[in-house]
Every structure is written in structure tokens, then in C-alpha cells.
Amino acid sequence: MKQPDTQRQTLSGHRLSRHADYQIAYKAARKFQSHLMSWFMAPRVSVAETARVGLTAGKVLGPAHERNRIKRRMRDVLRKHTAELPAGCDLIFHPRRAVLNVEYGKLEAEVVRILAEARAQAERLPRQ
Numbered sequence: 217m218k219q220p221d222t223q224r225q226t227l228s229g230h231r232l233s234r235h236a237d238y239q240i241a242y243k244a245a246r247k248f249q250s251h252l253m254s255w256f257m258a259p260r261v262s263v264a265e266t267a268r269v270g271l272t273a274g275k276v277l278g279p280a281h282e283r284n285r286i287k288r289r290m291r292d293v294l295r296k297h298t299a300e301l302p303a304g305c306d307l308i309f310h311p312r313r314a315v316l317n318v319e320y321g322k323l324e325a326e327v328v329r330i331l332a333e334a335r336a337q338a339e340r341l342p343r344q
């Protein structure tokens with residue numbers, strides 16, 4: 217029997233959960249592009265607030281089972297790198313269909329690069 221992983225990180229405290237949260241973030245966000253996804257970054261009122269992450273996968277990405285697989289892969293990578301999220305910002309990821317078939321290591325490297333870029337951009341974004 218497999219032992220439970222007690223060190224597993226979760227995204228629960230770092231997730232955008234309500235539709236209204238997404239709408240507020242989109243209204244204040246800047247859009248950025250990558251070859252695997254586009255992403256939006258919005259400053260929050262206080263830099264001290266925890267970073268939050270949202271993930272969208274529209275029907276254009278394919279049938280439900282493929283969208284779910286894309287979201288599972290993205291959540292797994294983001295879960296490993298919650299410490300790298302920029303403080304005081306909301307990030308929303310819009311993965312492209314290529315995320316479905318890209319190697320896991322390449323996906324992880326791309327997300328880490330995006331998070332590093334987001335931290336650099338967070339220093340330059342105006343606060344409300």
C-alpha cells in the first residue's frame with residue numbers, strides 16, 4: 217500500500233475560485249503570450265496579499281476529457297511551484313492545445329519561466 221504524501225503542496229489557498237474574481241482580474245490585467253499559453257497578470261490592492269492563480273480551458277481546446285487532462289497537467293505543475301508565484305498578483309493561464317502533448321519537463325520549464333517573468337513584471341505594475 218502506498219504511503220500518503222504528507223509533503224504534497226496544494227493550490228487551495230492560491231486559487232481564483234469565483235467568477236467575480238476572474239472578472240476583476242481580467243479588468244485590471246495585462247496579457248502576455250508564450251508558445252504554450254497566454255496568461256494574464258493583474259495587481260491586487262496590497263503587495264502583502266497572497267498570489268492567486270486561475271486556469272481556464274475553453275471548448276476550443278477539444279472534448280471534455282482532453283480539457284480536463286490539460287487542466288490536470290497545469291495544476292500539477294503549478295502545485296509544485298506555488299512558492300514562485302508573484303506576491304500581490306492574480307495570474308490567469310489560458311493553455312493552448314499543445315499543452316496536451318508536450319513533454320512534462322518542457323511544460324514545467326515553461327511555467328517556471330512564466331512565473332519568473334511574472335515576478336519581474338510584478339515589480340513594474342502599478343498598484344491600485
